[in-house]
Amino acid sequence: MNRKNGSVARLTAIMLVVGLVGLSSVACARHGSPAAPSSAATSQAAPAAWADPTASTVAGPESPSASPASAASPQAPATTPDPLDSELQALDQVVNDVNGSISSIDPGSSGGE
Amino acid sequence: MKTRIPVLISGLAIAGALALSSVATATATGPIVPGGLAGRGVCATQFAAIKAPVNVEALRAFGDCEIQRRFTTLDALAARVSGSKVLTSSDAAALSGEIATTRSGLTALKATIDAETSVPALKTDVALIATRFRVYLLVAPQVHLVSAADGVLASQGSFAKVNTNLAARIAAAKAGGRDTTAAQADLDAMNAALTKAVGLATPLSATLLPLTPAQYNAGTAGPVLTSARTALAQARDLLKSAVQDAKACRAALK
Numbered sequence: 001m002n003r004k005n006g007s008v009a010r011l012t013a014i015m016l017v018v019g020l021v022g023l024s025s026v027a028c029a030r031h032g033s034p035a036a037p038s039s040a041a042t043s044q045a046a047p048a049a050w051a052d053p054t055a056s057t058v059a060g061p062e063s064p065s066a067s068p069a070s071a072a073s074p075q076a077p078a079t080t081p082d083p084l085d086s087e088l089q090a091l092d093q094v095v096n097d098v099n100g101s102i103s104s105i106d107p108g109s110s111g112g113e
Numbered sequence: 114m115k116t117r118i119p120v121l122i123s124g125l126a127i128a129g130a131l132a133l134s135s136v137a138t139a140t141a142t143g144p145i146v147p148g149g150l151a152g153r154g155v156c157a158t159q160f161a162a163i164k165a166p167v168n169v170e171a172l173r174a175f176g177d178c179e180i181q182r183r184f185t186t187l188d189a190l191a192a193r194v195s196g197s198k199v200l201t202s203s204d205a206a207a208l209s210g211e212i213a214t215t216r217s218g219l220t221a222l223k224a225t226i227d228a229e230t231s232v233p234a235l236k237t238d239v240a241l242i243a244t245r246f247r248v249y250l251l252v253a254p255q256v257h258l259v260s261a262a263d264g265v266l267a268s269q270g271s272f273a274k275v276n277t278n279l280a281a282r283i284a285a286a287k288a289g290g291r292d293t294t295a296a297q298a299d300l301d302a303m304n305a306a307l308t309k310a311v312g313l314a315t316p317l318s319a320t321l322l323p324l325t326p327a328q329y330n331a332g333t334a335g336p337v338l339t340s341a342r343t344a345l346a347q348a349r350d351l352l353k354s355a356v357q358d359a360k361a362c363r364a365a366l367k
Binding site: 084087088090091092094095097098099101102104105111112113 | 186257264272278349356360363
């Protein structure tokens, strides 16, 4: 009789342990544990990345310099290049080209003539 | 001692590789060789040969080499003209025509040199390579100076865009109650410098393009080339100043 009671108690203890392990694994899966990835975890991450498209276009999603404030700032479109920048660069290039043409002539050389 | 030898060899190999790479870099970014892309030294061997008791073969080889050197230079000049974004179509046509005429003249002279059989006649022919065509003293400077002059004139388009942009910003700042005196002064200085530069460059093509090797030999073309170079250096400095004025104007509006 004592032996029968002992085996029932052992069986109950084993079932209790198995139940606890099952519950804990389900809980881990719901919280996105890396040990137990699930489709639920990835589907929750995606909308977070789509939430602020300016964050990825202005500074990149993983840029360390991108602060949350600047990413969410309504002034983000102000980073559009100023046309005057390219116009001034074109002027610098014009001067360089003229200088290059003048420098191509070495007044001290006759080229053997 | 045994271990030092491989170290020394590897050290020499690295030094050699560095030396080779620096030579390659210098070649790639170095200035244009004044004597043409092939350089004056390209005919040094043939030149040394005609210093000894001269013969027909040595003179012919020297002449052919000097003509080939000029062909190389003319090819580079033709490529520069055809690839230019600033030369006017009429100036480009005039320069291309001059380059083609020079090339055909040198081709004919080469045929004469190759058929010549006497040393005195060859000496006369070889001297003509320089004096009849003046590739390095006239043709090349004409291409470069006319390119520079047309570049100054073409810059007006770029400056006009900047002028429009800055004038609009000054007007907006003034409408907003800001003091735009300094910005307006910078913009006026930019336009004044550009006007002076254009004034210096405008007459140059017309004076440079008609110059001939005969005029160079007579001593009348050289001063025109020198004067044009001086004027273009002044025009370039004025353009630099105008660019700085544009940047100062922008800074004054910030």
